[in-house]
Amino acid sequence: MPEHLGASHADEGGARSWRIDMHGDIDLRTAPALSDQLEALADEKAVLVIVDLTDVEFLDSSGIRALVHGARSIEDVGGRLLVEGASGAVARVLELTDLLRRLGAED
Amino acid sequence: MTGAEKIADKLGLAPPPERAIIDALSRAVIVTRPDGEIVMWNRAAEELYGWSETEVLGRSIFDLLVPLPTRDVALEVVAQVAAGESWRGDFTVLRKDGDSRRVFAVDRPVLDASGQVVAVVGVSEDVTAQRLLERQSADLTERLALALEAGGFGTWHWDMASGLVEWDAKLEQLFGLQPGQFDGTFDAYVALLHPDDVVATLETVAEATRTKSSYVVDHRVIWPDGTIHWLQGRGRVTLDENGEVSGTIGCTADVTEPMRIAIEQEQARTRAVASAEAERLHRERLQFLSEINDALSRSDDVEQLMRNVTAVSVPRLGDWCAIFVLPESGELEPQVEIAHADPAMVAYAHDLRRRFPYDPDAPNGIPAVIRTGRSEFLPEIDEPLLLEANTTDEVRDVARELGLRSSISVPLVKRGRVLGAMQFVNSGASRTYTDEDLVLAEAVAARIASTLTNRRLTEHQRMIATTLQASLLPESLPTIPGLDVAVRYWAAGEGTQVGGDFYDVFEVDDGWAVVIGDVCGTGPAAASLTGLVRHTIRTLAWQNAPHTEVLRQVNNAVLRSGRATFCTSLYATVSRNDEGFALVMASGGHPLPIVCRMNGRTETIGRPGTLLGAYPDSRSFAISTVLEPGDTVVMYTDGITDVRPPHDLSVAALEQIVERAARATDSATTVADRLGRELSSILPIADRNDDIAMLVLTVSAGSRSKGAEHA
Numbered sequence: 028m029p030e031h032l033g034a035s036h037a038d039e040g041g042a043r044s045w046r047i048d049m050h051g052d053i054d055l056r057t058a059p060a061l062s063d064q065l066e067a068l069a070d071e072k073a074v075l076v077i078v079d080l081t082d083v084e085f086l087d088s089s090g091i092r093a094l095v096h097g098a099r100s101i102e103d104v105g106g107r108l109l110v111e112g113a114s115g116a117v118a119r120v121l122e123l124t125d126l127l128r129r130l131g132a133e134d
Numbered sequence: 135m136t137g138a139e140k141i142a143d144k145l146g147l148a149p150p151p152e153r154a155i156i157d158a159l160s161r162a163v164i165v166t167r168p169d170g171e172i173v174m175w176n177r178a179a180e181e182l183y184g185w186s187e188t189e190v191l192g193r194s195i196f197d198l199l200v201p202l203p204t205r206d207v208a209l210e211v212v213a214q215v216a217a218g219e220s221w222r223g224d225f226t227v228l229r230k231d232g233d234s235r236r237v238f239a240v241d242r243p244v245l246d247a248s249g250q251v252v253a254v255v256g257v258s259e260d261v262t263a264q265r266l267l268e269r270q271s272a273d274l275t276e277r278l279a280l281a282l283e284a285g286g287f288g289t290w291h292w293d294m295a296s297g298l299v300e301w302d303a304k305l306e307q308l309f310g311l312q313p314g315q316f317d318g319t320f321d322a323y324v325a326l327l328h329p330d331d332v333v334a335t336l337e338t339v340a341e342a343t344r345t346k347s348s349y350v351v352d353h354r355v356i357w358p359d360g361t362i363h364w365l366q367g368r369g370r371v372t373l374d375e376n377g378e379v380s381g382t383i384g385c386t387a388d389v390t391e392p393m394r395i396a397i398e399q400e401q402a403r404t405r406a407v408a409s410a411e412a413e414r415l416h417r418e419r420l421q422f423l424s425e426i427n428d429a430l431s432r433s434d435d436v437e438q439l440m441r442n443v444t445a446v447s448v449p450r451l452g453d454w455c456a457i458f459v460l461p462e463s464g465e466l467e468p469q470v471e472i473a474h475a476d477p478a479m480v481a482y483a484h485d486l487r488r489r490f491p492y493d494p495d496a497p498n499g500i501p502a503v504i505r506t507g508r509s510e511f512l513p514e515i516d517e518p519l520l521l522e523a524n525t526t527d528e529v530r531d532v533a534r535e536l537g538l539r540s541s542i543s544v545p546l547v548k549r550g551r552v553l554g555a556m557q558f559v560n561s562g563a564s565r566t567y568t569d570e571d572l573v574l575a576e577a578v579a580a581r582i583a584s585t586l587t588n589r590r591l592t593e594h595q596r597m598i599a600t601t602l603q604a605s606l607l608p609e610s611l612p613t614i615p616g617l618d619v620a621v622r623y624w625a626a627g628e629g630t631q632v633g634g635d636f637y638d639v640f641e642v643d644d645g646w647a648v649v650i651g652d653v654c655g656t657g658p659a660a661a662s663l664t665g666l667v668r669h670t671i672r673t674l675a676w677q678n679a680p681h682t683e684v685l686r687q688v689n690n691a692v693l694r695s696g697r698a699t700f701c702t703s704l705y706a707t708v709s710r711n712d713e714g715f716a717l718v719m720a721s722g723g724h725p726l727p728i729v730c731r732m733n734g735r736t737e738t739i740g741r742p743g744t745l746l747g748a749y750p751d752s753r754s755f756a757i758s759t760v761l762e763p764g765d766t767v768v769m770y771t772d773g774i775t776d777v778r779p780p781h782d783l784s785v786a787a788l789e790q791i792v793e794r795a796a797r798a799t800d801s802a803t804t805v806a807d808r809l810g811r812e813l814s815s816i817l818p819i820a821d822r823n824d825d826i827a828m829l830v831l832t833v834s835a836g837s838r839s840k841g842a843e844h845a
């Protein structure tokens with residue numbers, strides 16, 4: 028996993044659940060690595076992938092695309108992608124695009 | 135009769151007394167008895183030994199002349215002579231005054247009839263000075279031999295009159311010959327010299343004989359075994375009694391090793407100098423290329439570029455520099471810029487260009503370079519070249535007049551396409567061009583060609599982007615009576631990319647449709663999706679489809695397009711009603727519009743819907759509101775708000791900005807301008823990485839005022 032992304036993952040509740048802690052910006056520069064990672068988890072038939080956005084300050088359309096495509100890939104193999112911890116501008120973007128409803132973890 | 139008496143008799147002279155004859159002899163004659171007692175002492179003896187005859191008669195010659203250290207030798211001599219034998223040899227004696235003398239003496243016995251030695255006759259002469267000279271000479275010879283041997287010198291003597299050359303054995307050895315092998319002729323000597331050194335060697339000798347001086351000459355010889363040896367001859371011209379040159383004399387040593395070292399040192403020095411020179415040229419070359427780069431980056435357009443690069447090239451790469459750039463229109467005659475240190479010469483060059491119009495088919499020169507894309511290198515422009523050149527006498531005259539000396543013409547080529555050419559010329563006493571100059575000129579031409587190509591590509595891209603963008607945006611906004619509409623569109627980047635933001639305003643059956651949207655990404659893919667979205671919306675709008683249905687169809691269209699991308703869009707309609715205008719709108723993942731009421735109350739209206747093209751089951755919500763006179767609506771794309779902190783903008787902050795911008799005006803343009811200024815103060819538009827589109831609608835104050843908000 029590329030360290031410079033500020034992403035880390037931890038096995039959570041079994042071999043097929045994953046948590047990805049994102050940090051900083053998810054933009055044109057960092058989104059491809061997130062995409063790669065989500066595609067890899069889809070290949071592994073991950074059941075649950077949680078993307079923690081608590082420490083993300085900026086999410087642009089390439090970040091949205093990485094999340095939407097990643098979620099679709101994981102759903103295609105019967106899994107689910109959830110985002111949590113979004114706040115401020117990040118939460119607003121997710122809300123405006125209806126993604127918070129679709130991907131938001133139920134609190 | 136004695137010999138002397140006979141001579142005197144013959145000459146008819148009275149016979150001199152015997153004693154007189156003996157006294158006339160130049161040599162000392164001393165007669166002693168066998169025991170050494172002196173019985174006769176002639177005049178020369180008196181002079182040589184300082185004693186008079188009367189002083190010495192009866193005394194022992196040993197006591198008188200023989201110093202003690204040689205007494206034994208003297209006794210032996212006397213014994214030998216007394217025994218009847220003669221003795222001759224050098225002997226050291228003492229004079230009366232105490233001086234010691236070296237004498238050469240011959241002592242003979244005088245026998246009586248019975249053979250008994252009765253006396254000894256000693257004849258002696260002073261050889262002190264002679265012996266000294268002889269010894270010095272011997273010493274000198276010895277020392278010379280030692281010196282010659284130590285120095286490895288061979289000696290020679292050339293006698294001009296006889297033409298013979300005398301060599302010693304050592305010299306023969308130095309020439310690789312066996313002792314006695316040298317035949318002694320001058321020709322044989324010359325034949326042994328290295329062919330390359332014959333002329334110089336003989337000239338040196340000739341010069342020395344002309345000036346009657348000494349000389350030193352280094353030359354090579356080829357030994358019979360084929361090896362080459364360096365010899366150094368130091369000669370002196372010998373003169374005869376009349377002061378005329380009679381030959382040469384001198385010595386020669388083998389200097390192969392010192393010469394090898396000297397040659398190696400010279401080669402090493404030459405290499406060091408060459409390497410330093412290469413380094414200097416390399417630095418100069420880099421310096422020059424960086425100056426060319428500066429000149430290129432300082433140029434805003436092609437004309438300026440042409441002026442700058444030619445100016446930088448003179449005089450570094452020539453007295454003259456000209457650049458020829460073919461117009462993009464496809465014309466065959468290039469634009470020209472000429473630089474020379476002297477402005478008068480530039481004027482003259484332009485005058486020449488008028489006299490000799492550009493001929494694209496000319497067999498050589500710039501037209502040929504441009505046609506073939508190959509450099510033309512004329513290192514030396516001389517008369518034969520001019521005469522040979524396929525040109526007119528008039529042109530030849532000009533070339534002669536200008537004193538053209540050397541020239542390089544290189545094509546400006548990029549990816550196989552010839553964009554023009556560059557020419558460098560040296561004239562008059564300037565240096566001629568080398569292959570290195572050609573390489574440098576080609577490097578310069580490559581940079582210029584690269585820049586020209588990039589500039590043109592950028593220009594093309596900008597033109598294409600502008601054209602495409604224009605095709606995606608309405609050419610003009612329709613006039614909506616009572617509703618002022620202003621739009622602002624700022625594309626990110628340098629204008630070479632088609633942005634992803636779009637907007638549209640068009641008339642529908644019972645009013646007008648207002649659309650704003652943002653396609654994820656930029657470039658051709660985004661542009662084509664923008665086209666798809668825009669036309670889908672228009673088609674459905676003209677069919678009076680409900681707002682949510684319009685967005686649902688757009689969602690399906692984007693999904694079906696197969697592009698792994700999506701977009702956001704706000705679809706709204708405005709229609710006149712009694713209060714002002716009814717606004718109905720739905721959002722597909724797009725930022726919601728801000729409404730600022732006449733009384734300053736400002737709020738964001740609408741409800742988020744799913745972004746378009748991401749999910750098959752998208753949803754959106756239609757909401758409506760009434761816009762009364764003085765009300766302002768601002769629709770925007772996320773380029774305004776979603777900027778990387780700290781330049782980001784919360785919706786609440788944007789609402790405040792809109793409230794200020796809409797204050798006391800019903801001009802959409804005024805509001806848009808104010809918003810633009812506010813945004814620029816947060817982060818200059820030029821520094822933003824995302825497109826910004828903004829639609830401002832204001833209901834004219836003249837429109838009927840009184841309305842109610844509808845949910």
